[in-house]
Amino acid sequence: GAVVSQHPSWVICKSGTSVKIECRSLDFQATTMFWYRQFPKQSLMLMATSNEGSKATYEQGVEKDKFLINHASLTLSTLTVTSAHPEDSSFYICSARRGGYTGELFFGEGSRLTVL
């Protein structure tokens, strides 16, 4: 199956710093990628839809200035958590859609962020 890679797998940072998480589709092009957030023992909540070459679409309640999303190429989307605080500590998972709007979704392995 197709591969979606996230980097880093885990990161620990100090409060107030910014952290960038990358999501790459390794063997296919993805015009649309999605970013999810998952708190411990909870489900995945969609944060935003990342569109190649245009602005991301954020879900209600997600601060776009806090969670910056850039989809600069058909194989890479980045999520930057700006001025991170302990409440931003979470598991962030991306997914990429292969083959256009009806294509199958593939998920990355996730990135665990811990803000001290």
Next chain:
Amino acid sequence: SQQGEEDPQALSIQEGENATMNCSYKTSINNLQWYRQNSGRGLVHLILIRSNEREKHSGRLRVTLDTSKKSSSLLITASRAADTASYFCATDAIGGGGADGLTFGKGTHLIIQP
């Protein structure tokens, strides 16, 4: 995105028994998918059932879909210790045109006792 409900929230059974998990959702869908997640890991896609299908099998997995009740079930037969994980249903809503992400249920945490 609104989340569906899954029940039970947690399930513990003996190895070899069958495990059944249920999922309900709220909107009309194109398809419904089931995923497995081991603790602290990413999602593993298990099976996709389209809105015009009622039942689907894949190995030890059996999925049913009742669009009139907006519900689905996942049956794992002859469970193994390695099946211990969280299981999520996810729906792909009609009208999103693929531009929307999946909406995930709250998940069922399955524990298989050896």
